[in-house]
Amino acid sequence: MNKDMELIHRLLDREISREEEDDILKRINSDPLLKKEFDDLRQAIHVVETAERLTVHKGFTSAVMKGLPASRILSGRRIRDFFFKVRVVRWNMATALAMVCFVVIVLTGLFQIQRRHNLQPAESTIAVRFNFYAPQAQRVSLAGDFNKWRVDESLMRKQDNGIWTIEMPLKLGNTYNYMFVVDGKVWVTDPDAEAYRDDGFGYKNSILRVNAL
């Protein structure tokens, strides 16, 4: 490549000093062949530089994103971002109102449950008197669900009339099985019980349902 052509190319690239530019332009204008070369080169570059710029088809970006490999492992950073990343939530009035209504309904429901729970009284007990006529007995005790059928726990008191008695604090609404134990060894069903049930050992348990008076 001769010097003139090199300068022409540098002129086209705008990588030339002022003096060199003046010099080559003077020679171009005075030499028809050189001028033709310069004009043809400029024209060729002009054709390329002014060619229509192409744009990608619609969906190009989506196609690329779909082609990306899925992340296989959630890094700690991703987990952290999941919880702490600032997110923009799009909303409209209808959605906002629906959310408010939902929250109100939930809160009302919770309030009702709490209120119902508060109105229910705590489990209450009442004193229930047990009587058993056994004037000959030396010792009578009451055994049942309420004391785990212990023979020696709930000892009854003998009255002058030969009736053994005891008061037991029992829960309202509960049903209890019980029997009297005479002298520590004889199991006796209460003849005055409301109901009876076989205990599977050959005896009949006495049944008491504790109701409010």
Added chain:
Amino acid sequence: MDIPEEEYSIIRQCIDGNPEAYAILVRRYQDMIYNVTYRILGDPEGANDMAQETFISAYMALKDFKNSSKFSSWLCSIAINKCRDNLRSRKDSIPLDDIEEVCASNMANPEEMTHKRQVMQNLQRALNALPRDYKEVIILKHVEGLDYREMETILGVSANVLKVRTYRARETLKEILKEEEGANE
């Protein structure tokens, strides 16, 4: 040559497992890469596929991207390498009638369309006739408007060598266009 902070931040997000951020970079450079691949390959469909593959390959190699070059230059480099591989495996030339599809969507009237189509065909024919090295420098220098420093980064060849190559490429292109003009008259 550091990349802008914003681009660096997007790349870091992608590496940290947030691929959605990559869409920003795709949208930003998709036309540029498509123009490069189209001008090298000469066929719109192949260019589209190659451009998509470029972005996908770039994503998978993001960890290897060095902050010392522009992201667009790095993308161009990947695109050109992919095109080179593609051309090596090609035996048939691509019919220039495909250019009609590229032009059609942008044309206002049939005459304008015909003229533009002719111009595009002539240019692409001329580019296709250039040796591969010459075609690449013409595309990067005069289609994408890059300077020799950026071209050095993309092609891995010194700027001085690229200057000489570009000068020769221009002269070859000039002769080809003159011949076409003569043939069309």
